[in-house]
Amino acid sequence: MDGVKGDRGAVATTWASRRVGSPDLHAAFRRELARSRRNAKSVAVVSAWVRSDLEAGHVSAMIGSELRRYDVVGTTRRAVVAIVPDSGSTEAMALCERLRTSFPALAGVGLGVAVAPDDGDEFDELVALSLSTVRMNKVGQAMIPEV
8 A cells, every 4th residue: 555545434554655744644644633633532643763764664564563444654754653543642652562562673663652632733743752752772772662
């Protein structure tokens, strides 16, 4: 699949090369944020730092395999970003833990979480915040954030 599908009922988990400024990822986020406001729910943004395009492809596939069919995942310059509707920080952190358990290869990949509307309501702001929550250990490997 290439890109982000339009209607939430038809949205499938996707991964494609995207920049944070991508209209498709922004549109998917705005659509889910509007729906979440109507239903008094949250939208989580889970981000992972990556070192290369090749790593981004692998990480995208791993994250995508753990998402629901209506979640969306894409890549930016140096991160993989998942938009996870109907999820707060607890659900997003559970996803991060599930990813770590399912994929030992993610041990050196930092995962960060931000949630709309609690942490903001702009996509770029949430991506930046989620990436800023990633802590580095002494040898420069990213670690899962502490909540």
